[in-house]
Amino acid sequence: MTAPWPARSGTGLSWPHLLPLHQGHSGRQAGWRKLQALKLCLLPKPRAAEMEARGGACGGSAPAPEAPSDSARPFGVASDEEPSGGPGSQESCGPPRADEEVQGALPGPEEGAPTHLGVHELSGQTSLDKKYNRGTKDSGKPGKMSGTGDTSQRGDLPTPGPRDDEDVTAEGWRSRRKHVFVLSEAGKPIYSRYGNEEALSATMGVMMALVSFIQSGDNAIRSIYSDDRTLVFLQQGPLVLVAVSRTPQSAAQLRCELLGVHAQIVSVLTRAGVARVFERQRSYDLRRLLAGSERILDSLLDGAEREPGFLLGAVRCLPLPAPFRDSLGALLQRATAPSLAFSILAAGRHLVTAAQERAVLEDCRLDPADLHLLLNLVGASSAFRAGEVWAPVCLPRFNPDGFFYAYVSYLGDNTDYAICLVLLSTDREAFHALAGCKRIVEEGLQALGASRVLAGGGVGLPSYGVSAVGAPDLRHFLYKPFDVPDNYRQLPQFTSPEMEGPYASECERQRLFDLYYHLHGRLHSPSRPLRLIYHVAEKETLLAWVTPKFELYACFNPLVTKSGAIHAVTKLLRWVKREEDRLFIRYPPKYSTAPVRHGPNRTDSALENGL
Amino acid sequence: MALVEGNTQPESASQQPYVFKVVLLGSSSVGKSSLAFRLIKNDFKDILPTLGCAFFTQMMELDGSALKLEIWDTAGQEKYHSVCHLYFRGANAAILVYDIADKDSFHRAQNWWKELENEFQPEEIVVILVGNKTDLEDSREVTLEEGKAFAESKKLLFVETSAKLNYQVTEAFIAVARELLRREEQNGGQSRQRSPPVDLKETARARKVKCCQD
Structure with a gap:
């Protein structure tokens, strides 16, 4: 699927890629020129023209419409459009794969595109790490780290005001790692993670123009890839959510995050509530109802960056x-x-x-996603x-x-x-x-x-360090079991040790998380999911492994040998097995309350209790 | 709650405390929660908007009588109003808070007064108008006189406070408590009971009233 429309010579612009593409494109070129002009405003730094060919690779599932059930997926699981993405479903319906992906396996067609982290494990050292190096280098810039710095500060001392004071025309704002915007179908700004929404109404107008332009052709814009940024669009009822990200998160992961933001808005207002106000008045300013909830959304997005629970779609239990x-x-x-x-x-x-x-x-x-939202709220x-x-x-x-x-x-x-x-x-x-x-x-x-x-x-919290496992090469891990008793009624859980040693600093922690995100994205890739990845990065070696019994991400010191890593993983699995009663809730308690007045059931809790 | 009961046990065991229900009302970020926080913990910090409503109890002793104030701190945000209305019924006192540096919040406080007027007979409820944030004197938009004039015209108590600087916060609550006691003595002590939680008649009425706001 190559772009049927020509790039304007010499502009060095990247092109939006749209899914699904079941419409002819001839005769749209004039429109695309307009879009091209719009994109100038959208992408702060246009880089070399690159057509993201990724959609072509997932051609099989490309015309999959954004089904409404979409929203019913846990947002930690990046299985938005893939047919066999869920870890549970892999062994049954996934294509037959070798248990271990050999290093240096040919890159899938989807990875041909240099825009996306074009990583194949063998050359992972070079290509991926270059990318991450840039990430770390960037962290020296005020823009990037001020983001995280800001947020931790905000966590401690939530002062009203400064959040909105950021100059949206400044370089610092543009170089934020990730932006999230929420707007109404009428193009009214509702939320921006950084800066004042009001000041961004022009930018949001452009976003809405993009969305509605594609819509006018019975199509839906899903993502735009540029050299260093991924833009993801998500429409949920009358709300449009946009993520502009420089993180290595995949579009599917970003989409899950946007679903999370939407769900958090819903958790405050209900979906029906949101729909109702917009039915009444299309140009309603939802900020009136959401007043005060911006910080809840901020803290949700901060949480997604520091809590693997969002990524894994699971809850961390206190050991x-x-x-x-x-x-x-x-x-x-x-x-x-x-x-x-x-x-x-x-x-x-x-x-x-x-x-x-x-x-x-x-x-x-x-649902773990609900629990995340609730605890965040x-x-x-x-x-x-x-x-x-x-x-x-x-x-x-x-x-x-x-x-x-x-x-x-x-x-x-x-x-x-x-x-x-x-x-x-x-x-x-x-x-x-x-x-x-x-x-x-x-x-x-x-x-x-x-x-x-x-x-x-x-x-004040009992937690544990990775040394408890007794595997010296192991630095950190995320472990999510699937083999819990009473599984289908259980809350998905995961465990991980404190971030210690090399990952104690915010910026290194972020880097490790980026690696986890990347590996998670590859394991659950829409087009070519994997079961086992052994990834040698510059400063550490990682192993990601999904089986019917667990999903595991482990981080080792960089000099570990493959057999050393396998040894450590064996040790880790044994340790987890031994400690599982302490690490996880094995048998969640239940109770019966006499059904007085409101029998607590799904339908009942709906409108009866609606405000 | 445990904390409050911990430090001030009703000393005069012979006498059960008067229990009064007090609601804090006003538009968002005028400092309702901060006032409550100042009263209960004698501290001030920047806090996030209240979710729904928060409930506190505070024991007080005034002129030899023990009082238990059940304080409902409501969210100023529009979306929570319907939930707060539930707890507004049966209130003995209302604290209408506005921000002296925000004219709009003063108008909102007046609207809250109108709502109270619809729900209560004047003798049923003690209302105090509180102009908060006197620490923002420089950006004051509502003068002391304006506040006073409105309060006098409606026969409300009035005080200006600063939760941040701990200026007259306790005084405001004491003024309410004193007025409650005075009225109580006139009526002969109906509020003197252990715990009057939800009024069941009110609950039945609440069912019928459908609040359709979000």
């Missing part, structure tokens, strides 16, 4: 001795009230334990940790059109340990009943001596 976790679970089972659907104990973004109402469980298990809104919060919250995966009522309270003296109780009810009058549940949990925690157990680690 705890199994008997202690069980007694916490029993405590949650005891502290129930009618209409209670979910009880969650969390420490920051780590799950301590979660219990679910049986009837609700029959219907649907708690709670975390971002409770800088003020006193008092008890009562708020309507929508879990988009569970039911995008209905509200739960969330009772949120921090337990104990929060200087010791910040453990947070979240109770989700279908009854909006249940505040006092749930406050009663909280008292039971609080007393129970005291009786269990929870503060002693939970305050074990440094920041």
Whole structure:
């Protein structure tokens, strides 16, 4: 699929690539010229003209329309358009593959394009690392790292104001690693990760022009690749989301992130709520309703950069001795009230334990994406940790059109340990009943001596270092098991050690994450998924491996031999097996609440509770 | 909550505390949560917008009577109004907060007053108008006189505060408490009960009223 339209000579522009391309393009050239002009504004630094040939490679699935069910995928899983992307489905319907992809295997056609990280493992040293080197070099520039610097600062001290003060015409703004924009179909700016949306209305207008121009041909723009940036477009109902990224994330991964942003908006307003306001008034300024939620979106996007849970579509559990976790679970089972659907104990973004109402469980298990959104919402809104919060919250995966009522309270003296109780009810009058549940949990925690157990680690969280595994070559890993008991009802979980040693600094951590993102993108590539990647990078060696039992990303020191790495992985797997009761929630507690008034079920929680 | 009960046990065990429900109302980012935070923790920090509403209790002793204030700190954001309305019913006192450096928030506070007027009889509820953020004197948009004039015309209590500088915050709550006590003594102590959570009659009424906002 090459571009049927000619590049204007000498402009050095890159071309948008559109999926699906089932329309003829002749006679569109005038339009494309217009687009070309528009793109000048969009892509801050036009580089050499490169036509992304990637879409051609996934030609098999190319005309796959952006099905509405799209939104129902967990956003950590980058399996947006691929037919066999999901790790679970791989061994059954994936094409037959060698278990290990030999180093230096011929690059797939999709990797021919130099725009995308044209990596093949053999030459990975050169091509990939050049790319990453540039990344690290860039990090010296004010633009890039100020992004992360900013955010951590924002995390500690969420001051209103500075977020919007950034000059959107400045180089610093342009060189941000990743931009995310949300706009309405009418082209009204709703959210920008950096800078004031208002100041960006012209840019957003251009984005909308692109989207609607393609739409006018019964088509949908999905992504644009330039030399160093990937632009991903996603339309969800009346909202258009755009990511402009310099990270090595694949378009599918970016799309998942955009789905996450959309889901977070939905978690505050519900999908029906969003649709309703735009039905009433197409040019509605959604910021009025979202006021104050920008920072929730900021913290979601920050989280996606520092929490592998978003990438893996799984939740990180706080490592705890199994008997202690069980007694916490029993405590949650005891502290129930009618209409209670979910009880969650969390420490920051780590799950301590979660219990679910049986009837609700029959219907649907708690989705990790929903839990991420919920914990993000709670975390971002409770800088003020006193008092008890009562708020309507929508879990988009569970039911995008209905509200739960969330009772949120921090337990104990929060200087010791910040453990947070979240109770989700279908009854909006249940505040006092749930406050009663909280008292039971609080007393129970005291009786269990929870503060002693939970305050074990440094920041009040018991965590572990990679040295616990006892494999000296191993520096870091992400492990997501699939072989949990009661799997189909389980919340997907993962575990990983603290970032230590070489990855203690923000910029190195970022670099490692970029590598993980890259490997994840390759494992779950739409056109040619892999099972095993052994990747020698400049400063470390990585191994990514997906089997029916687990998904693993391991990072070794750069001098490890292949057999050394395999040895370390064996050791790691053995260690995980031994520790799994501590690392994961093996048997999530359930309870039954008498179905009083509102039987908590999917339909009920929808409009009945809608505000 | 545990914390509050921990440090001020109702001393006079013979006497159960008066329980009053107080709601904080006003447009977003005028400092409602900061006022509550100042009262409860005597601290100030930049905080994110409130999600839904937050509930606190604060024990107080005033003129020899023990009071328990159940404070509902509501989100100023439009989308949460319907949820907050639930807790606005049955309130004994309302604190209408505006930002002295934001004229618009003053108008909103007036609108909140109108809503209260529709829901309550004047003798049912104690209302105080609070102009917050006196630390922003330089960018003041609402004069002390304007605030005072509105409060007087509607027979509201009035005070200007700064949660940041801890200026008159406790005084504002005490003024409310004192007025509540005064009215209580006139009526003969109906609020003196252990815990009056949700009024069930009100709950039944809430069902019928359909709040269709988002």
